Amino acid sequence: MDKKNLTRRSALAAGGVLLAGLTMGLSACAQEDSLAEQARKGDNKNYVAGDGSVTEFAKADRSAPVALKGTLFDGTAVTPDVLKGKVTVLNFWFAACAPCRVEAPQLEALHQEYKDQGVQFFGVNLRDEKATAEAFDKTFNITYPSFNDKDGAVLLSVSGIVPPGAVPTTLVLDKDGKVASRVLGEIEKSTLKALIASAVAE
Numbered sequence: 001m002d003k004k005n006l007t008r009r010s011a012l013a014a015g016g017v018l019l020a021g022l023t024m025g026l027s028a029c030a031q032e033d034s035l036a037e038q039a040r041k042g043d044n045k046n047y048v049a050g051d052g053s054v055t056e057f058a059k060a061d062r063s064a065p066v067a068l069k070g071t072l073f074d075g076t077a078v079t080p081d082v083l084k085g086k087v088t089v090l091n092f093w094f095a096a097c098a099p100c101r102v103e104a105p106q107l108e109a110l111h112q113e114y115k116d117q118g119v120q121f122f123g124v125n126l127r128d129e130k131a132t133a134e135a136f137d138k139t140f141n142i143t144y145p146s147f148n149d150k151d152g153a154v155l156l157s158v159s160g161i162v163p164p165g166a167v168p169t170t171l172v173l174d175k176d177g178k179v180a181s182r183v184l185g186e187i188e189k190s191t192l193k194a195l196i197a198s199a200v201a202e
Helices: 003-023 035-041 098-117 130-140 153-157 189-201
Strands: 053-056 087-093 119-125 146-148 169-173 179-184
Touching: 053 189, 087 098, 087 189, 098 119, 098 130, 098 189, 130 146, 169 189, 179 189
Parallel strands: 087 119, 119 146
Antiparallel strands: 053 179, 087 169, 169 179
């Protein structure tokens, strides 16, 4: 086989790998592009997918406690006091976000695993109506509550930590209500478990 044909076959093989990568599962929304690049592209998907990057904040470097205020879909008003003494996981999502659907069962599994260890989970839904959010919860058997955050109140409370429109994003707050770690994009269950365990152990 001559060099030209070999090069062509290599290119076709590489193209096949690339195509497989792009079509593999619903998690393909998590691209390697930076958040800023995605936002500039304006590709009409209406959200900016994170790359799965994990940031941990040393205890001495954590910002002030999150001033968490909002209303859950069941009508419950939540104030910052709910964060005191508990590790809290906040997951920013909406129903049409493909990576959100992929990670939902993993989040519920971790909620069940840690709920008896003083860890609480909250979803933060950025755009759905109540019926849509409830249908999502029913589909994926989600038992922890979600904020109706169409007004952006919860998102505003973590401004500078969660980029606007970056969905999904997951935060782990320490027992003082400070952000201990952040995952931009679809979670890996083992990674989030390690982040939660670290916060619980503090």
